[in-house]
Amino acid sequence: MSRLVSVLVILFLFAPLIATTLISFNATPTFGFPSQGLSLRWYANVFARPEFWVGFRHSLLLATLGTLAAIVISTLTAVAVVRFRFPGRSLMNALVMSPIVIPEVVLGLAILVWIYAVLDMPGAWALYLLHTILVIPYIVRMIIAGLQGYDINLEHAAMLLGASPFRAFLLITLPSLKDHIMAGAIVAFIVSLHNFTATMFLVLNRPTLPTAVYQYIRTETDPTVAALSTLLLLIPLSVVAVGRRWLGLDRMVGR
Amino acid sequence: MPGRGSIRLSGVEVRYGSVVALRDFGLEMASGEIVALLGPSGCGKSTALRAICGLQALSAGEIWFGDRLMNTVPPHHRKVGMVFQNYALFPHRTVAENIAFGLAVSGVPRRQHAARTGEVLALVQMTERGGHYPHQLSGGQQQRVAIARSVAVSPDILLLDEPLSALDKQLREQMRHELTQLLRGIGITTVFVTHDQEEAFALADRVVVMHDGAIVQCGTPAAIYARPNSRFVADFLGSISYLGGVLERAETGTGTVLLDDGTRLRGQLVEAAGIGTRVDVGLRWSSLRPAGAAGDGGGGEGSLAVTVRERVHRGDRVEYRLEGPGGRAIRLLALTATGAAHDVGDRIRVRADANDILLFRPATGPIREGEPA
């Protein structure tokens, strides 16, 4: 019984991915099946349409900068929260984790209203800010877990061998947290790359990949997006590969 | 002028909130001396070690290395080597890289690293293992690497936290011997922490027995064994049975007690006690000797009548579990080769020299602090 449900669930989850892959090779501009001949024209179209490439570069940039900023902020925050006891510690922990439970429309609209009403800040900055806020919980949670499981004696040993506290952390502790930081960064990168709802509030005339795809789906009905979707499967495939090889899949899904 | 490697701690106190982890801790060590901090877990011995290396801030008191006050010197400037209980080898670095780490961060030129690393690896007989990672080594090998790593930077003082506790029993015996040789060979001032009295006695020049954050007794292994200054120390060293009695007479250092069955014993009065008060009479298992059957008459001073309740063979020795005056249990360890065997149920006499009988104030509740004898 549970085996049957499991198979059906997996099939249900994979059906959209399988369907897009099948359709992407259609020769005709329809979503029909069985297809009338095979073709790679939609793949060619992905590269012919400038908005996908523009959106992809924008998304990569956002995800990269947001994730890098979040790694730095999260590492410092995790050190403070794990290594020190101070007033406001649990409040701080709750605050950096809170974006995960704030509805995206709330965050997106709040920043939109704030930026234009209060600061009159250029829009590009607002997106970087949003994406950094969005991904911090995923990284900070991972680094806190890493620091809590870390043997502090290693850092002490380094200090007693003559390393300053900063060097001991940099040369001994940080390399030990490498896997946790990597796992957090990968999840964060993908969350940022795929973010749609909050991002929609702050994209102006420069689309991200999801917003470009969304516009395309709304205006065109041909399998170009299916071809793009098939190409983009490389991303989760490489996540699974990296997760299985080095980081552990359990950790990737936040457990 | 105190020399390099000498240590003086005075009035050291460590508090965590309202909990006092270490109180009025005072200790002076000469250069090259090996001292063991001995006590049960939670007695403050590890806190003392962390205070010496600077990982633990002091609430009060002073720590001097030679003629330098160390209170505000951070750990990385103290020139103290430490071997952690779990060795704390850097898992992502090879043995050689572990050792070279200290050299690198303390500014030793890179071209000298290989020579020095080889030197200390040879010292601990691990020359072949330079390229291995810590997880590829056995517990004993990891410990040697940890020691090599600590001494590579030529510290003034070496600290060891429970150096042998992570090893299994057989390896522990062997490493205890090797560690003794190694520490004597290096000649470095060493403080180590242990809860194992055998380890403390075997390795140390001097043993500091601690309880409840304070020093209870400090002296050479022989002195502490011969004359524990309190029931706490005697109990901790173990292998001792107690009888109850009343102090009849006290002279300097010795006293005479009247046991509950009317027997008189003379022994070392290790704690001051009033005439006519009750005292605990400590009898070391190994110092008691069978002295014939009980029916043989008085048997002289220092002899008492007991009943054999159990006989346990322990290889070269035989252990008798006896019932003494007042129904108290007494144990006696005798070499198997000497003396006649006694059977369960036999009434026999046992005796001990006055030097081996220790008179304590009765243990009423936990002993708070070490009072002078």
Next chain:
Amino acid sequence: MTARGKGLAVAPYLFLIPALALTASFLWALWGLVHESLTDPAGGVSFENYRRMLTVPEYRAPIVTSLRLAVITTLVTAALAYPVALHMRRMTPVARLTVQSMLVLVFFSDYLLRMFGLIILLGRRGLLNSLLMWTGLTDSPFRLMHNELGVLVGLVSGALPLMIFALDAALGRIDRSTEQAAALLGGSPLRVFWHVTLPLSVPGLAAGIVLVLLVTVNAMVAPALLGGGFVVMISNFVYDRAIGLDERSLATAAAVIVFAVVVLIILAVHAVLDRFALRFGVTDRGRG
């Protein structure tokens, strides 16, 4: 990097400067949102936006629709996720890793593109209808999307991996011997599940419910693409009003209401969880 002595009391706050700057900016932004929602066109304080949101049926509808779909999505995902999570527990490590990899693969593929895949599947001339007509089971295509059913399928597809992960993690923490003991005492598999496994997995279920709620509230693509304009959920409502400047203050009130509802639901879930843990702890001890 370690707490040493009293002189370092300021150190943690130094580490927190960047995080404080970041949280301060989004708290400030949230305050701006609340402020905007309470401001009338003349600049005075007014609850008019909230009054309109809660009394005008057209404005209230998206909130009601979102909550209804959130509840249904939660029930459906829980019903589907439990068998999968239970089955994953019984698998060999290799099989388990395979299933886990497949779930991670789905989870980390683009949500928007999965919704697009569902359009391909569920559309009038989509794969599913083509297949049904080809096999002759039906002559005319079914209406599988551009209604709430289509949106629901999208929401479930998006939320299901999260629920499975949450339940799998919770089930992994249950000591197998507890269930084995219950089974040895004569409990049928269903009774063991109902009386032992289910109660012990409640923390995971609670985590799953919160995650599904958030995914549903955040859903904008599923209703827009699979609802085809017939289903308006809260994110679509807020976005559509916010982009036109004239109704932005109404959108801010809607956003504040959504936030309040989400926070209330999360608090309620935790309250129930706490009470449940307490009660379960007591009954557990009572049974000895």
